[in-house]
Amino acid sequence: MDRAAPAPAIALEARGLVKDFRGFRATNDVNLQVHDGEIHAIIGPNGAGKTTLFNLLSGFLKPTAGEVRLFGERVDTLRPFEIVRRGLSRSFQISSVFPTLSVRENVLVALQSPTPLPHRFWVPLSRLESLGERADAILADVGLGGMPGRLAADLSHGEKRQLEIGISMTQDPRVLLLDEPTSGMGSEGIARVIALVRQVARGRTVVLVEHNMSVVAELADRITVLQYGSVLASGRYEDVRRDPRVIEAYLGEDGGHA
Structure with missing residues (x-):
């Protein structure tokens, strides 16, 4: 049986x-x-x-x-x-993106939240580049790989939704x-x-x-x-x-x- x-x-x-x-x-x-x-x-x-x-x-x-x-x-x-x-x-x-940051910067900021970087106030933004490969992969996954330098404020409504989902994905939920x-x-x-x-x-x-x-x-x-x-x-x-x-x-x- x-x-x-x-x-x-x-x-x-x-x-x-x-x-x-x-x-x-x-x-x-x-x-x-x-x-x-x-x-x-x-x-x-x-x-x-x-x-x-x-x-x-x-x-x-x-x-x-x-x-x-x-x-x-x-x-x-x-x-x-x-x-x-x-x-x-x-x-x-x-919408909960940072409008004055680029698409890639929005994802980088979200990626660094569980790391020690948010508590190191004088660390240059370039230190976030250690997370760049992961950011680029997320942008590709959500269909925004071709516009990493575009300001979030300039995205269409649908593209902002894609970015928001990408930001949600940074914590690998x-x-x-x-x-x-x-x-x-x-x-x-x-x-x-x-x-x-x-x-x-x-x-x-x-x-x-x-x-x-x-x-x-x-x-x-x-x-x-x-x-x-x-x-x-x-x-x-x-x-x-x-x-x-x-x-x-x-x-x-x-x-x-x-």
């Missing part, structure tokens, strides 16, 4: 997460399991609690109740930079959180980001908040649907999109994009 395949390891887990803001409950008893190596999408209408959940998972907010575990270790008591060093990085919905990576993009930019997410997902776990259901259908192995701060449904995309509660609350009468 064939043995059942072992259950995949849990990379990121939320247990009973609650977050209250002065009487308003932004997340309510959220339970989430993200399997190691999968692309997991978090969807829901505006105000569903998606960004709050991301902030809780990455340590930028502390839960009122509940806990977050990264590969089994409890991390909600840690500061964001400590969680990064445990293997979780994230991007933000609002095992889990990468992407907050609306295709927001404000046209079809060409969306196609580039889909290809980029697939590339960076090789050998790691990706969790993304995304409004574009075509992107979710293209990328996600599993999805979690939030409504009013609670989990409405979770599972494979094809199963969740047919859930009557999800259709009524979010996807529309046709069940979303095929």
